[in-house]
Amino acid sequence: MTSSIAAAARKLGVDTDVSLTEARDVVLETADEEELTSKCPGVDFVLGDDMNAGAGVLHLTTRRVVWVSSQPSGPAFALRYQQIMMHAISRDPTSYAKPCIYLQLDEGSEDMGMGGAGGDGEEEEEEEQVSAEVRLVPAEDAKVDEIFKVLCDCAALNPDSEVEGEGDFFFDEAEVMAGLDPQTRAAVIADRLEEGMDLDDQGEGEAMENGTREDLEQLVGNDPSRFEDDEEEDEGQGQPDGAQ
Structure with missing residues (x-):
């Protein structure tokens, strides 16, 4: 199951090759002046509708949203804020059973979300059906608002490159x-x-x-x-x- 989630994550542009310390803390990108803003344990990472990678530690930095599995050999996923098209709090039980942070991802190229060559047909079909969505589900419902506020503050530091500086262009x-x-x-x-x-x-x-x-x-x-x-x-x- 873990390998299927990792494969689907890569198809959606989610970074699965995250640098970690021996204690499984995130190695910050100093060249990009990245700083750790918040660290919250007990958060599930759900890709698509129901591909749950299990519980892990959510790291919110000034450049990325990074989730690290609580399992010693578990996966780690990272998203840059520019990849997130929309983020919101979801408390609708018909959408998901628990309150969570909903992230809609930029699907990027046409190849994203499609099954890769060389896999068996069943795996390819599963990858094709994965929607470009991530849910961050804290074990404690009260943490949803706290996480969301920090995420919003960090996202504001990383405007999309297509609209960054909009209105500041100069033409002769x-x-x-x-x-x-x-x-x-x-x-x-x-x-x-x-x-x-x-x-x-x-x-x-x-x-x-x-x-x-x-x-x-x-x-x-x-x-x-x-x-x-x-x-x-x-x-x-x-x-x-x-x-x-």
């Missing part, structure tokens, strides 16, 4: 203009002209590369008098005080 003006559809880009150009901005400041090569100047010439060519008032107003604003 030419890149922004190039990403607009022609109609919107023309409207933006018109607004800029009304504000008295000179498009030549963008750089001729950059503007031509992204189509900005071409779009402007086409827009003005279709209606040459469209911006005459604005240009005259701009010229008037540019004269020194007292000029006639």
Whole structure:
């Protein structure tokens, strides 16, 4: 049973090659500045719907969720927080018999969750049916909320790489203009002209590369008098005080 769980875990991207000390404590990844935040014994590790690896010690670090079997030669499983798509407390007895921490995993590639080559048909069929879910089931129901809070705090330290820094990306003006559809880009150009901005400041090569100047010439060519008032107003604003 243990080998089946380990095989299924690997198919779901769960690390089964966890470095442990002789006392079966987790070896922290110092290069990644990993720190141990919480250690809770008496927690079952359930993969999928009912593949229970038995009781073990749950280690919550600043980088990983690590479960180590209480058996001397038992398995150990590790998950990085980026692999966890969703985490929640489950107290619904129709979902699982005991209150637990529910983790939905990122299934990653299409090969995950599929039976590997070389195994017998029965094992492959079992692996194919394993859903990308993990349940951490403490022996003491009261521990659920405590574990969940620590897990949430640690997960917040490890934002997903796809959304990390969202809103902090910087683009130059030419890149922004190039990403607009022609109609919107023309409207933006018109607004800029009304504000008295000179498009030549963008750089001729950059503007031509992204189509900005071409779009402007086409827009003005279709209606040459469209911006005459604005240009005259701009010229008037540019004269020194007292000029006639």
